[in-house]
Every structure is written in C-alpha cells, then in structure tokens.
Amino acid sequence: MKKKKAAIILGGGISGLSLAFYLRKNGYTKEICILEKSSRVGGWLESQTDQGFFFEKGPRTFRVSRSESLLTLIHDLHLEKELLFSSEGASSKYLFYNQKLQKVPSNPFSFLTSKLTRLLLLSLFREWKIPKNIEDESIHAFISRRFTPEVADSLFDAITTGIYGSDSKTLSISSCFPILKEWEREYGSITKGLFLHKKKKSVYPYKPSHLFTLKSGVGSLVTALEKEIKAEMITGQEGKHLTYKDGRFLVETESASYEAEDLFSAVPAPALAKMLHKDHKELSYLLGSIPYTNLSCVHFGYRKKVLPVTGFGYLVPFKEKEDILGVVFDSEVFSQQSSSEKQTRLTLMLPDRGLPDEKLYQLSVASLHKHLAISDFPDYISLTQCIGAIPKYLVDHQKKISDIQKIRTKELPKLQILGNYLSGASVNDSIAVAREVAEQGLLR
Template sequence: MTVILGGGITGLSAAYYALENPKLGALTLLEASNRLGGWIRSQRSPNNIIFEKGPRTIRPGTPAGENTLNLIDKLELTDAIIPIKSSHPSAMNRLIYVNKKLHALPNSLGSVFKIKSPFRRPLITALWNDFRAPKLVKEDESIYSFVERRLGKDIADYLISPMICGICAGNSKKISAKFLMESFFEAEQQHGTIVKGMIKKTRSQIEKQKSLPLKSSNNSECKTSAERSVSEKWSVWSLQNGLEELPKKLMDELSSNNRVNIELNKRCDNITFKSDGVELEINGKIKKCSRVISSLPAKTLATLVKHQHPQLANELNEIPMVTVGVINFHFSQNILPMEAFGFLVPPSEQIPILGVIFDSCMFKQGPTTVLTVMMGGDWFEQYFGQNPTKEYLLSVALENLKTILNIKDDPVEVDVSILKDCIPQYIVGHSQRCNRIHDYISSHGIPLTLCGSSYEGVGINDVILSAKNAIDNLSTPRK
C-alpha cells in the first residue's frame, strides 16, 4: 500500500496520477484537517459572491501550464474554463503603488522607450546597464541583488520587489535568483550578460522548433485546452464556480475508485522507515505501508522524520514559510479607478499590504466590485505581531484600501482569513538544498517521495506537475 500525506491540490493530483500505475497498489490519502483542497478555497458569500481565499487564476503557456490544462480536459472540466485573453484590461493593466500614487507599469513595446513614473528613465536603458555591468561568478544570490547589479536599483525596487510580493509574498532581498530567475541568472553565468544569454537561448529554441515536424491544423472544436490557450492568446484562466472546482473534481474521481481510500482528520505525528516498509503514527495508532508520498510542507515533514533522520530534518527545516492575511471585500457598485488586474506595493513603501487584486475586473459578478487585499507575507509579524485578530486585520486593510483607491463607501460584505504558513520561501541556496534533500533520500534508500510547493515551485501548475513527476519517477514499489 502507498500512503499519500496531505489532501491539498498536490496530494489529490498525486493520487489521481497514481491511479494510472497499477503497480502502486492500493492508495490511502491522509488529510489532517476536515476538508480537501488545501489553500485553494472558493467561498460563496451570503449574497452569492465568490470569494477566493487562495489562488484564483492559473497561467497557461509553459510545460507546467500545459500539463494542468491537459488534466482539466481529462477531468472533463473543459466547459467550465473561463479564459482571460491577453487583450483583456486585467492582462494589459498592472499597477504599483509608489509615493502615495498608483502607477501603470509599461504594457507594450513602445512604452519601454518612454519615461513612465515612478521610473526616471525609459526601461529600455536597463539593457545598457546590463551590457556595462561586470559578470560575477556566483553559485546563487538574492533576486534583488542580481537585478540591482545588472539592470538597476529602480528595476529592483519597482518591478522585481513587488512582483516577488505577488508571487510568493516574499522579500526579494532573500529569494533565490538561481531558482526563480534561473534563465536570467544562468545567462549571466554562461554568457556574461542577460541579453547575450537570452538572445542565444532564443536562437537555439528557434532552430529546435524548425527541426520539429509541423502539426496539422485542426478545427477549434478538436483542439485541446492547451492548444486553445495558445491560439486564443490566453493570459490566465479560472473556472466558472471558482478554482476550488478543480480539487473537488479530483476528489470525486478518487472517491469513485475502489483503489483509493481518503481519510480526513488523520494527523500523522511520526514516520519510521524500516527494512520491510514504513510505519506511520496516525492519531496515536500505527499504520503500515510500503511507501510514503509526502505533499506536506517541508517544515511539517521535518517534524515527522527528525527522530530517525535528523540531518534530513535539518535541511527540510531550512525552507521557511510565511503567513498571509487575505481580506475579501464586496462593494455594491463600481469603485475601481480603472480596469486592471490590481496593484502591488513595493516593500520600500513600508505599508502593511502586499497588494490588491481587482477580482471583478477579471470575472464579473454583476454591477458590483469584488476586491481581495493581501497582507503580511515576509513582514507579517513586523506589522501584525504573532496572533492578530481578524478584526484588526480588517481595519488595517479597509483603511489602506479607502486611502489608496479613494473609496467613500463601506463594503456590503467582507471576509477575513489568516493563512498560517501558507507559502514556502525559496531563499538563496534553495536549489542546492533541494539537491541535498533528494540525494539524502536516495543514498539512504528511504521509501519516501516528495512533491508540493516546498521544492520546485509555489504555483498551482508547479505543484500539479511535481505530483505527476513524483509518480512518473517512482520505481517499482516495495512489497
């Protein structure tokens, strides 16, 4: 029997992909809480408004994005997709809040040749900075340091830092450039500048594409969702009843299969690896299995293996997590200054919000405005302490929202969530640490497979692909 720990989107995906491999035998998915889906949660308000408590959109256009859309097709959720095309205002218009004003970021080739506030130079001049900056041979460095060195401090402050806040609620002065900006980082290491490296990579990709056989054109009715996302130029997509439809559909598929046993409120407190299998302590009782697939956060897994493998636990513990406050607002009328994805706040502004998402610009819910305020992240305790009340978070969010957007009205509905330790932080040295973790498991012959947001990416596409890869890479399981 194979046990999967964690019933979030990663664990559910791992169980689904595992069904394709009959050699894995019976599957048991254990979830410590009373619900499946993890941080993906689409909640309907009393006024029938969808409040997304976690992720709300998914990007296509990458191998991981294609994999997710292939999964959507297999689950027969294709008709539920809501695509947002690249021409949509929410894809075109992205804002940052600097010096007590909202500023639109450049959104076209022509705009990078102009001076747009808060920048004091055309962004195209950053390329000249890249050519002039000397190459530094490094194993890794922070994204902020890398971008400041090669492109300039203003790019680091007003583009990269807020972007990292949006991606992982993190501090760009801590996050690994080698991991989250791998192509740019390797371009410098191999070719001396970002521009030279990216030009050579692009040429290589073009030559490779020329060597591939041409695909026959099909009618739109025959295209996969991944093919449609390319031909129709999707920017992002979601699902009609909220993104939680995806884990719900996976749960339904798994529940209907007699190879899978799903157990809620089953907390694992210890894992012991033995020569003839694995023993898990679940709610005080011992459960035996042949292999464990963990989709748990690295820090949680560390507590389960530390008595037997303290070196592994130490490495897992070095992948930190941050807490995010999520405050959803519903206003009775349109109060947005413009149609846009929303705005992000650079950490240099020193205010307690990471950004605001204009949900109702992307997905209309009647003649109303739906917004989501994201707060805290790497700075959660600095601004809110260890155990803030939801009422306090709401007051801070509403005060900042009214100030920045010049809102006079009070919201019709609000909902506050504190997502404790929800996003892993890929700090400098993350790639090397992940290599050490996987090498340790392999060299010690531990029947443990890792997947999830702690290792290869924090996005939904990333974790679903990590689940698929984890199953694909499994050798014949122990008996």
C-alpha cells in the first residue's frame, strides 16, 4: 500500500536536515518526511568518543571566512555558545614536499624567505602579463599557465588533495577554486585580484582566519536539527525508484511505496541517478557521470604527546608518491576535545586502494615514522571507510550541472535537487544550497 506524505526529503545528511529547517523557517507548513537509507541521520557528520578518544568521522574543521551559511545555521539554532575556536598554534600547516616536512609560510617575512613560496613569489611578478583563458581547465593546467608547473605540483596539488582528496590534474579550476578564475576574468591576474578584490564583511564578530567546530563535535549540529525541525524521520529506507505521475511523486524502497506532492532530493548524485534510471535516462546518465572520491580515514590515539611539531597537520602532494594524502593533528587543533591534556589524536587520510584494514594501519604507522619520526604504536586505532566521500568536480563540471538542471526543469519541474555535487563540496556549501532551495520551494 502507498503511504501518503505531503513532502518527502530524500536523504538525511546536512543538506536534507538544513533544508527541512529552512523550509520551516520560511513558513512551509506541509508535513515533512525525511527518508533516509542508513540507520541514522546526519550523513557524513558523525562525532564519536571511543575508549576515551574523541574523533570526527567526517568533517571536522571550518574556516570562519568561508562559513557564513554554517555560522548562520549555528546561530539560528542558538548553538553559538557551543562554538569552539582553534588555538593560534593550529594555524601552522606543513607540506611533505621533496621528501621533507616543510612549514607553509604564514606571515609576510616567512613568505619571502621560505623555499616553498619562493617559486610562487618569482612567478607573481610576471603573472599579471599572462593572457586570460575564459575556458574551464584543470587546476594544474591553470596554475602551471599562470604561475609555474612547480607551484602547481607543490602548493596547489596539496591544497586540492586536502579539500577534495583528489588529483589537481583532473579537477576543474572554475568549480574548485572559482575565485581564482573570477580574478583572472575580472582583473586579468590573480596577483591583481589578491590586492584589488573587496573582501565581503562578515556579519559575525569572529576572526576570519580562525578555524572552528562545536564543543561536543559536529554531531551536536545534527542533534539540534533533529530536535528543531519536527519532521517525520524514516531511517533504514533506501529510495530505489522515483517516478512522477498526475502531479504526485512515487518513491519506492525495498519494502514500501511513498507518495508525495513535493519532493526534494538531498542524496548524492549517483543515488539519484539510480532512482531515475528507468524513466529519465538522460538525467540519470548525467547524474551518474559525476564521479566521487573514496577515502580511508585512519584515527590514531596516543595516551601521551608524540608530535615533534605543533600545528594543523600536513598534506602530501601526489607527486611525492607516498601512501597517505595527509594528516590532521586533531588534538592540536581542538585540544579541548581531548579527555586528557596528554593525549595525541591524529587522523590520517589515505586513498582507497581496497586494502585490508591491517595493511592501512601498517602504512599509517610507517608513514608517521617516516614523516614525523613517531615510533610509538598508537593506544587506540579505528578506521572510517569513506566510500563516495567527496564529489569530483571534473573540468566542465559547471556545464554538466547546467545540463542536469535544464533536463530536470523540462522533465521533472517539481523535483528540487540539492547536495554537495552542485556548487561546492563543503558543509557550508551544502547548507547554502539547502537554504536557497528552501526559499525557492515556497515560491512554487
């Protein structure tokens, strides 16, 4: 029998939950049902304390300057007292470059003297003369063209790995670092853009460069949303098939059918592609052609201080051909989340190569020994396998999204789509899209 609902949100990650919150805030009165595949809502947002060690399984840090929508949600939920800012020491970042751990310069003097940025500095002086290219291109091609291939291989490859867990040679500059492409278009140069662009003033009184989280972890954002949105949550139900007929949507799962007037998809692109496969082949094909990165996150806990340096952590450019992509020094960034001052908590990111857990732990121990000379064996070990972790914004991703939206508007105009595959892979971007959709949702 079909279960009748007024509105269904498919997927209970931060996109789906914040959509429900903003629909309510904008006066949407229909009953909302969130249909979620797994046994809990929150998606990648999950905080866990195990054997006295606190870890985030997914997102863990947010920069004030890039988190206006997230901060607004935190304020809207009255969670501002829960904000936890990183210590000053956490601003130091490192690169494992040329087989050595090197500090990324963080002030003008070190910028001028560091070996890492000297390459960038020299090319800055000629960068403003380089002609524009209005077409999309890979991050690596863009940085090599405007600066040098060495700058692309060292700094930008590592930054890309840190944010997208993927290779700068395949990802799109226009989608991953739109501001750089915008500066090229507007000022003809990144260097000029850096000096001439007007910084947007934040409405929040926090230092733009600070990193933040919530005291009990990002999981508390999920708990607060669950309490606030007063929606029916149906977990353990994976949407398998989606159709639209006679003004109503039909969602079929393994064991039930749900009918709804309004439908919002907040599931990853491949999941929606599968659901539309039978009746909307072209839309399904385009959604299914957005690849996702798989990552393995290894969490190590020690009952003593083992780090030889302080800071946020380090990244490893692909060209170094190491086993890991980077390490976050969790206990240094947010020391207040440790249950004892002596603890060290580290999260290592590894590319998913289908290796058994034991092998991943061995590679992690060996990498920490090689990069940081840590010879202690961790007191606590756990693993988060992140399958379909982050969408890969390949070159011409924006064109693909625009094609998806065109076909959706033609074939399924009442279906609203959201998620981090549209216009930004972060939690902040996901919330921004959800808020936008919630505002449009009322106008329909």
